[in-house]
Amino acid sequence: MSVMIDRAKCIGCGRCTDACPGNLLILSEDGKARIREVRDCWGCTACMKNCPVSAISFFLGADIGGNGSHMSVKRDGFLYKWTVKLPDGTDKIIDIDSRSSNAY
């Protein structure tokens, strides 16, 4: 899996570049974030959770079953709103309340 950055949304704040445990994200010359090497992403989603404008989404490589969907997250108080965009254009949304623990 890896991440992709929506350049139109990115405001160049650099938070994702600090958050990545692998130092994989950097700001390009034009001030927008980019990933150095797509194959090096661990998939921890730390960058996504730190992005103030939800510009980052992650996807599965075809080698592990990816079919063109991608997923993003938006923070709203205690809620994480995860949105999966499927290739057919439909969305699936899952809300996670960070105050409640895993059922399992």
Next chain:
Amino acid sequence: MNKTTLEDFDIEKISTDVLIIGGGTAGCYAAAHIAENSQYHVIVAEKADIKRSGCLAAGVNALNAYISDGHVPGDYVEYARKDAEGIVRDDLLLSIAEKVNDVTHDLEKKGLVILKDENGDYVTRGWRNVKINGENIKPILAENVYRQKNVRVINHINITDLKLSKDAEGRKVTGAYGFSVRERKFYEIDARAVLIATGGAAGIYRPNNPGFSRHKMWYPPFNTGAGYAMGIEAGAEMTTLENRFVALRCKDTIAPTGTIAQGVHARQVNSRGEIYEEKYGLTTPERIYGTVEEKRAGRGPCYLKTEGISKEAEDDLYKAYLNMAPSQTLKWLESGRGPSEDNVEIEGTEPYVVGGHTAGGFWIDTQRRTTVRGLYAAGDVAGGAPQKYVTGALAEGEMAAKAIVADLGAWSTKEKDNPASCTGTVQDGSGASSDNVKSEGKAAGNIFMRYVSHFNETGETVTCDQAEEAMQKIMDEYAGGIRCDYRYNEAGLETASDRLKSVRKLADKLKAEDMYGLLKIYELRDRLTVAEALIAHLYARKETRWHIFGENADHPEKDEKYSCYVNSVLEDGKIRIIYRPLVREHEYFHDKAALQNAEEDAT
């Protein structure tokens, strides 16, 4: 093209009381503990940013080490000893087990969400597991570090070497060297005590998904075994590296299986629908062994039987995975078939060296001192105590912190020393010519020149990626990786050892375009050092004590002769194996011999 020289880099020299290498689970907790319980100045040197670095970046799904009501710490020791076929340190396990509940309560106080029942008691999963929302566990630990006024965190700095000095009592660690992964800047940090908390080593073997998703592995691909490598090179004794860890995971996404197995009580079934787990046993290695054997017998693929679980359970699984391994949830959603419709395919991962799950790492005393004076170890980098997990790593961080505070106090009264303060000076490289640095200490000059040399290599054909793939392929094929169902034999290990030497030569000649490139080269160097030591350990345990973790094809049975630890030290560039008797006492001190080994000059 202009030659890069030392003048092209800034050099920052810092001195402090305590240096913590790795601001992960154990490192963050140790830093806070020292600051809260002493006046000492602490530097945390972290290669990423402590807010989301290391194992906890994505979050964890449970606290795996906790002693629930009706059980005592001794039960934990017993369980872990049995699970590891005896090759554990009772003293280390007991000291962890006595602390895991305290650190759990402390985590809750700091803001971790822990599931409670109507009486306010923790809800446990089995008798050693507490259910939590562990998504934000790392930010919680990091914030607690930033609250301390005597701690300076230096993020985005990669430590590569320990600084060694000699005094009247012999050799000791007095700091470390590293470089910024962002700016052209090198660091020399002097410290009176150094704690290594860099986690374990991933990426030594070819991973499950070697192509596009090569970093979709269980253990963080950014924990490259730097701590082991630095320790080995400094002559510290290592233990039980041959007790590799392999995890049973959801296929492709490498997401945890325990949540499904325990959460919805899913059993392991083969392609014929037969439940096979009972045939092989229920420890982690046995579960993987069963999966490998079923496949070898032509009854694969293997699955966790989830078909038919309720839609409600399925939703709970989606959420649980979003908090720790989001790719699994995405996989379910994008395939349009969730676990209630399809069983979840499982596989074993590539092997890792990780002292928090199995027992490979630094040989330490009960207080977490390594065999080199001034050097301490905690968390996944420390050996002897498997199954410590998050709470065990925190407990070890605290114990190491206590030992450091006590030792610094004792040394101060001895030396009548003034505590060093945490000030730094930045020199620009032009002032510090290589001669200049040499006069400050030969080692600094050598190490910095080694960094610089990579900027001057041409790197025409071989890239760092290629060299890493070469290493992973060698380990996979000759040292018991996935390709050979985790089996190895002596002939293969000899071949591996031989071929790694060529990769080592390649690594010396790799070109760095920038500081990140230098980081990649040093990550490879870490892994090579760990791989070489690992091979020596695999070779030295001439038995098969653990399926999968140590599947020795020349010696397929357990042999009571090897009811001992396999330890090693690097001396004069050669790895010397030491067999040590099992420690069943509740307190262990390094014997003279161990310390002497470490005192001998490796340089």
